[in-house]
Amino acid sequence: xxxxxxxxxxxxxxxxxxxxxxxxxxxxxxxxxxxxxxxxxxxxxxxxxxxxxxxxxxxxxxxxxxxxxxxxxxxxxxxxxxxxxxxxxxxxxxxxxxxxxxxxxxxxxxxxxxxxxxxxxxxxxxxxxxxxxxxxxxxxxxxxxxxxxxxxxxxxxxxxxxxxxx
Numbered sequence: 001x002x003x004x005x006x007x008x009x010x011x012x013x014x015x016x017x018x019x020x021x022x023x024x025x026x027x028x029x030x031x032x033x034x035x036x037x038x039x040x041x042x043x044x045x046x047x048x049x050x051x052x053x054x055x056x057x058x059x060x061x062x063x064x065x066x067x068x069x070x071x072x073x074x075x076x077x078x079x080x081x082x083x084x085x086x087x088x089x090x091x092x093x094x095x096x097x098x099x100x101x102x103x104x105x106x107x108x109x110x111x112x113x114x115x116x117x118x119x120x121x122x123x124x125x126x127x128x129x130x131x132x133x134x135x136x137x138x139x140x141x142x143x144x145x146x147x148x149x150x151x152x153x154x155x156x157x158x159x160x161x162x163x164x165x166x
Contacts, residue, residue, distance in 0.1 A: 002036030004029060017043045020053065046142055054141040059099065059131075060092025062143070066131045069138075083124050084131075091128075096135065096143045104128070104151035109158075125152045 002015045006029060013032035015022045022039050026032040046053075063084055071081075091099075091107060108121050129148040135141045 002033070002040065004032050004036070015039045015043070018047050049140075051136075051140045051142045054095075054097040054135070054143050057096045057135075057141065057143075058092055059094050059096050059128075060088045062096050062131050062135050062141075063088040063092065065139070066134055070134070079123075080127060083120075083127055087124060087128055087131075096132070096141070099144065099147055101147050101150045101154065104148060105154050108151070108155055121155065125155060 002013050005012045005014070010025050010027060011029045011032040012023065012025045013036040015036050017040055020043055022043075024032070024035055026035065067081075067084060070076075091104075094103065104125075108116075108125060111124075112118075112121060125148070129145070129152060132143050132145045132148050135143045136145050
């Protein structure tokens, strides 16, 4: 059962379930309740399907496992290997379960300022999405795949990030 606290006209919803704590603030109590119910249902589904909470896994851990398991099945080129190593080096210290869309978008915008083109950024976002999708579907880890998808969407809306150069 979620708890709701109203302060200064805004309502904060707090969900504690199965060892997870989620919190969000909304303009009204109706939205807070709807969000809390959706999150509780999602946590119940995760528990029922056997998805394991990724408490200590870092992005580096996920990339290492992805390279180890996927490259054995299908060989890929030097560019993908180099891109995955770069992502591991730059984002590897982040805990996979707590990475945010903002962190991903900020990282790729920084890469763009350093001179990376839209094709490089798009492919690296795709590789990162593939790592997270594999962690979720094959390894049953509770990693935030939608965060990477949202970052991809946000970067595609920025004309200089994933679009053609002019």
